[in-house]
Amino acid sequence: MTTTTIPTKAQPATAAVPKRRPRRERQGPAWVFLSPWVLGATVLTLLPMAVSLYLSFTDYDLFNPPRWVGLRNYVQMFTEDPRYWRSVVTTVTYVVIAVPLQLALALVVALALKSMKRGKGFYRSAFYAPSLLGASMSIALVWRAIFNDGGTVDNLFGTGGWVNKPGWALLAVALLTVWQFGAPMVIFLAGLQQIPGELYEAAAVDGAGKWRQFLSVTVPMLSPVLFFNLVLQTIQAFQVFTPAFALSAGKGGPADSTLVYTHYLYDRGFVASHMGYASAMAWVLLIVIGAVTAVLFRTSRSWVFYASEGDR
Amino acid sequence: MTALPTTVSRKPVRWGGIALHLGCLAALLVMLYPLAWLLATSLKPAVEVIASLDLLPSRLEWSNYSTALDGVNDVSIWRLLTNSLLIAGGAVLGNVISCSLAAYAFARLRFRFRGPLFAFMIATIMLPHHAVLIPQYIIFNQLGLVNTYWPLILPKFLATEAFFVFLIVQFMRGLPRELEEAARIDGCGPFRSFFQVVLPLTRPALITTAIFTFIWTWNDFFTQLIYLFDPDKFTLTLALRSFVDASSTSAFGPMFAMSVIALLPIVLFFLAFQRLLVEGMASSGLKG
Numbered sequence: 001m002t003t004t005t006i007p008t009k010a011q012p013a014t015a016a017v018p019k020r021r022p023r024r025e026r027q028g029p030a031w032v033f034l035s036p037w038v039l040g041a042t043v044l045t046l047l048p049m050a051v052s053l054y055l056s057f058t059d060y061d062l063f064n065p066p067r068w069v070g071l072r073n074y075v076q077m078f079t080e081d082p083r084y085w086r087s088v089v090t091t092v093t094y095v096v097i098a099v100p101l102q103l104a105l106a107l108v109v110a111l112a113l114k115s116m117k118r119g120k121g122f123y124r125s126a127f128y129a130p131s132l133l134g135a136s137m138s139i140a141l142v143w144r145a146i147f148n149d150g151g152t153v154d155n156l157f158g159t160g161g162w163v164n165k166p167g168w169a170l171l172a173v174a175l176l177t178v179w180q181f182g183a184p185m186v187i188f189l190a191g192l193q194q195i196p197g198e199l200y201e202a203a204a205v206d207g208a209g210k211w212r213q214f215l216s217v218t219v220p221m222l223s224p225v226l227f228f229n230l231v232l233q234t235i236q237a238f239q240v241f242t243p244a245f246a247l248s249a250g251k252g253g254p255a256d257s258t259l260v261y262t263h264y265l266y267d268r269g270f271v272a273s274h275m276g277y278a279s280a281m282a283w284v285l286l287i288v289i290g291a292v293t294a295v296l297f298r299t300s301r302s303w304v305f306y307a308s309e310g311d312r
Numbered sequence: 313m314t315a316l317p318t319t320v321s322r323k324p325v326r327w328g329g330i331a332l333h334l335g336c337l338a339a340l341l342v343m344l345y346p347l348a349w350l351l352a353t354s355l356k357p358a359v360e361v362i363a364s365l366d367l368l369p370s371r372l373e374w375s376n377y378s379t380a381l382d383g384v385n386d387v388s389i390w391r392l393l394t395n396s397l398l399i400a401g402g403a404v405l406g407n408v409i410s411c412s413l414a415a416y417a418f419a420r421l422r423f424r425f426r427g428p429l430f431a432f433m434i435a436t437i438m439l440p441h442h443a444v445l446i447p448q449y450i451i452f453n454q455l456g457l458v459n460t461y462w463p464l465i466l467p468k469f470l471a472t473e474a475f476f477v478f479l480i481v482q483f484m485r486g487l488p489r490e491l492e493e494a495a496r497i498d499g500c501g502p503f504r505s506f507f508q509v510v511l512p513l514t515r516p517a518l519i520t521t522a523i524f525t526f527i528w529t530w531n532d533f534f535t536q537l538i539y540l541f542d543p544d545k546f547t548l549t550l551a552l553r554s555f556v557d558a559s560s561t562s563a564f565g566p567m568f569a570m571s572v573i574a575l576l577p578i579v580l581f582f583l584a585f586q587r588l589l590v591e592g593m594a595s596s597g598l599k600g
Contacts, residue, residue, distance in 0.1 A: 027422065027423045027424065029421060029501065029502040029503065030417045030421035030422065030423035030502075031417075031423060032503075033413045033414065033416050033417035033421065033502075033506070034413075034414055034417045034423070034429075036409075036410040036413060036414065036469060036470050036471050037410065037413070037414035037417075037433070037470065037471035037477065039470050040410070040467065040470025040471050040472045041432070041433070041436070041470075041471075041472075043451075043470070044444065044448060044467055044470060044472050045436055045439070045444055045472065047447070048443075048444035048445075048446075048447035048448050048451070049443055049444055049447075051447035051450070052443060052444065052445075052446050052447050055446065055447070062450070062453065109336075109339070112332055112335065112336065113336075115332075116329070116332060116333075116336075117329070119333065119336075121587075123336050123340070124590055125582075125586045125587075125590055126340055126343075126344075127339075127340070127343065128586075128589070128590050128593070129582055130343060131593075132527055132578055132582055132589070133347070133575060133578060133579075135528070135531040136530075136531040136549070136574065136575060136578070137531075137533055137548075137549045137552045137553055137571075137574070138350065138552065138571035138572070138574045138575045139346065139350075139571075139575075141552065141556065141567065141568070141571055142346050142349060142350045142353075142568070142571065143346065144556075145349075145353070145564075145568075146346060146349060152345075152349065179343065179346070183593055186590050186593045186594045187593065187594055189594065190594035190595070235438055235440070238440070239440050239441065239442065241533075241534050242533045242534065245533075246533075246553070246556075249556050250553070250556075262442060262534075265442060266534075266537075266538075269446055270449075270538055275446050275450075278446055279446050279447075281442075282440075282442040282443050282445065282446065283443065285440055285442055285443070286439070286440055286442075286443040289438075289440055293438065
């Protein structure tokens with residue numbers, strides 16, 4: 001018996017090896033599916049990135065050929081252009097105000113909705129709606145009117161219109177971003193619902209109260225989602241344009257107090273036709289965003305908890 | 313009345329619930345105030361827009377809407393609407409086609425450098441648009457396509473919005489492989505298997521892609537601001553902006569009437585597809 005089974009078993013095994021080789025999938029079809037993306041990634045992403053790096057070392061006005069000026073644009077930006085630094089400070093201030101406020105509100109609302117038995121779906125949709133509407137020009141115009149002299153905020157607090165006060169205008173812009181907390185809230189909520197209920201039960205058995213459960217179960221289990229939201233919202237916040245532009249009626253005022261980075265970039269490049277200078281600004285933005293993301297990833301090792309690594 | 317004892321025994325739980333609902337409702341009222349303000353102002357007579365503190369108009373001024381329908385800069389609102397729809401529709405078509413094609417390759421097919429290319433694709437989601445903006449503008453300028461809709465639509469046909477590629481990849485990875493294997497045994501190549509097996513199953517992700525693309529393109533301002541000059545080619549967003557520049561307060565009513573009209577498609581899409589939209593957003597974060 002044993003002597004006969006060995007050759008019969010060996011036979012299909014040896015036959016299967018050469019048979020599988022020609023069956024290996026050909027790559028041709030994959031590249032057909034990929035071709036639009038490959039074209040877009042090279043012609044509209046990689047090539048432009050290289051070109052804008054080159055242009056950042058030139059003086060270029062779209063009509064005359066680019067003239068090589070070396071580091072001139074960068075030197076001018078960092079040492080001779082107070083408006084540039086003004087826009088940097090404005091943007092960083094905006095990021096530091098808007099992102100934490102938005103995420104904190106999103107987290108609080110998500111926690112409130114998580115334990116809700118009825119009406120959760122309704123609130124979730126209703127709180128999410130501003131995230132879809134908020135980027136529109138219509139809402140920016142409403143915001144400008146509400147925060148203008150004689151608008152609702154002026155009447156309510158008697159502070160005068162925020163959009164005309166240098167220290168306050170940026171806060172109005174930030175509040176428009178905070179108003180759109182629905183998108184990160186929905187992501188938080190989905191993350192909260194994925195935390196296994198047993199963890200809370202186990203914690204309760206061990207005598208942990210609500211607050212302790214929040215600190216020892218919810219926070220670590222939610223930290224990857226919190227990290228995702230933080231990175232995403234920070235990257236987006238650095239690129240803010242429409243609300244700041246629209247609230248100042250395209251001027252970045254009062255006194256440049258809402259002139260965010262991208263607005264100044266638009267101003268230099270597309271209004272003043274200094275494409276080289278604007279390219280240099282774009283590359284600095286790219287590097288800063290990359291650096292901030294890298295720092296966030298680095299710090300994440302100490303506070304983001306991935307269950308799959310920690311458990312097994 | 314008979315239910316009274318049970319409510320008494322559950323009192324601590326229910327009070328918490330009621331407080332929670334009240335809190336949420338209060339928050340909702342504050343959040344929806346700007347929308348209520350917009351709707352009310354769009355119907356206010358000119359004198360009340362600035363002078364009156366009441367939210368509600370004393371009488372409904374429908375003429376704001378008829379003025380809004382006349383449009384801006386002698387371009388009627390129908391023209392503006394058509395322009396906006398044309399751009400948004402083109403973008404939807406482009407994104408759905410190109411992103412689903414690329415997603416299928418990343419999710420199911422083998423090819424060289426798949427790992428690095430996928431990582432690169434993910435990285436482009438994070439890439440600030442401004443890093444490629446100026447050269448893209450120069451390319452379209454050289455091609456004589458500035459002040460046309462091509463720069464706004466063409467990139468969508470080349471899967472430049474990697475976020476949607478990622479969204480569809482995630483969805484396709486969740487589909488059972490058995491169906492495609494069965495199709496392959498029946499002699500389907502990758503193309504038939506894509507069009508006849510995978511694509512129909514991917515419909516929810518495609519709809520999510522379509523709606524998000526529509527809303528984002530409809531709301532988009534920056535790209536339109538850069539590429540479009542002729543008032544004739546303006547979209548609703550651009551027209552609204554030029555309304556502000558010419559802002560005498562008497563034009564406030566019509567301006568906000570136009571704002572309402574501009575928001576209407578988004579509100580309708582939201583009401584019709586809210587579950588898909590909320591869940592599409594929720595799933596985007598979980599695999600981050």
